[in-house]
Amino acid sequence: MSDGLQVSDGLPQSTGDFYERLRAYEGKAAAEAGRGKDPVNEPMIRHWCEAMGDAHPAYTGPDAVAPPTMLQAWTMGGLAGHTARSAAYDELTALLDGAGYTSVVATDCEQEYLRPLRVGDEITFDAVIESVSEEKTTKLGTGHFVTTRMDVRTNGELAGTHRFRILKYAPVQRKPRGERPRPVINRDNEGFWAGVREHTLLIQRCGECEVLRFPWLPGCNACGSDAWDTVEASGEGTVYSYVVMHHPPFPAFDPPYAVGLIELAEGVRMVSNVVGVPHDKVRIGMPVRLEFQRVDADLEIPVFRGGEG
Structure with a gap:
């Protein structure tokens, strides 16, 4: 040259x-x-x-x-x-x-x-x-x-x-797309991931005061009880807040993409990707709907599809 x-x-x-x-x-x-x-x-x-x-x-x-x-x-x-x-x-x-x-x-x-x-x-x-x-x-x-x-x-x-x-x-030339990191599954949250494998989003409910909680915890953060059961989320929610990830790139991800704090219809909030709309069209208050996205042969994750309307 x-x-x-x-x-x-x-x-x-x-x-x-x-x-x-x-x-x-x-x-x-x-x-x-x-x-x-x-x-x-x-x-x-x-x-x-x-x-x-x-x-x-x-x-x-x-x-x-x-x-x-x-x-x-x-x-x-x-x-x-x-x-x-x-x-x-x-x-x-x-x-x-x-x-x-x-x-x-x-x-x-x-x-x-x-x-x-x-x-x-x-x-x-x-x-x-x-x-x-x-x-x-x-x-x-x-x-x-x-x-x-x-x-x-x-x-x-x-x-x-x-x-x-x-x-x-x-x-820097991008490296080939790598495997997405595995979620950490332990005795406190294994029921949640079992639900994901069945395409259900499960929310913990306290067995004493019946307060819903997410993410999953070994005990109720309202009354302290360790008794609990679950309710299935309807899948409806809204974007409570969000960020757009630009950097640093990670081989398993393709920035820019939107990560939202989603308020579920049941009142709890969870973090997940917002899909189905351009990252720069995501807005606070946007209605979203739960779906399950397969990211590789061994892993599906819950994500939320937004609409531009």
């Missing part, structure tokens, strides 16, 4: 010549003569504080200052972006893309605060490509860390600096 690269197992391997080409961009501008789209203002401060749960009195009233951690927010270009980004930064990105480092992830940032920002302050900024790392291998893949430093000013005075680091990398 040309341009100072070697290829091993389908992934680029940087040579010294290629790395020197990357380092030539250190010290070059990443953004020039940038200007905040809005001056520092009360509505944005209020929204930020509400989102962060920060009720500090310094952020309200006639003498309000902006939370220091909003430093980068005043420089962001929104969906339309900024015209301040430099040609050098685009060239560096294109060079990495052309070498096979086509994926990107933000890894961390560092901020330094030099003076408070007050309502009405006009924001300007410049940024420089501070460093490009040697090739590094991570769980995501092999690539280069690129660090930019942004100097944020108000009325020409330096208000703070923001260092932002990304990893431009070639993704």
Whole structure:
């Protein structure tokens, strides 16, 4: 492969010549003569504080200052972006893309605060490509860390600096799909899994106070009795809460996928996959219906099928 690269197992391997080409961009501008789209203002401060749960009195009233951690927010270009980004930064990105480092992830940032920002302050900024790392291998893949430093000013005075680091990398090739991990079955929950094998979802019921409980436990967490029987769930439920799993990948799973905390019609809640709808269409309150999904020759699991309606 040309341009100072070697290829091993389908992934680029940087040579010294290629790395020197990357380092030539250190010290070059990443953004020039940038200007905040809005001056520092009360509505944005209020929204930020509400989102962060920060009720500090310094952020309200006639003498309000902006939370220091909003430093980068005043420089962001929104969906339309900024015209301040430099040609050098685009060239560096294109060079990495052309070498096979086509994926990107933000890894961390560092901020330094030099003076408070007050309502009405006009924001300007410049940024420089501070460093490009040697090739590094991570769980995501092999690539280069690129660090930019942004100097944020108000009325020409330096208000703070923001260092932002990304990893431009070639993704690790996925390993063949592996076997799904086995559930841990013990004397306390073996009745539940016996029910699953018969395509029934069994909920424990206390033999004394008749409180339903899930997951299965050796004793009642309401009255302490160790007497119990079971009731069969109807299979109807709603999504009480959920997460979408993106990372880290595991050979037996295929992210992204939705994992829901399902509130059953009987009042107990259980965790399982939400299937039948795209992961980004799952919503709190969505009605779901129990079904049993075979994941390999020896294992079926209860999952919940949602509907987009």
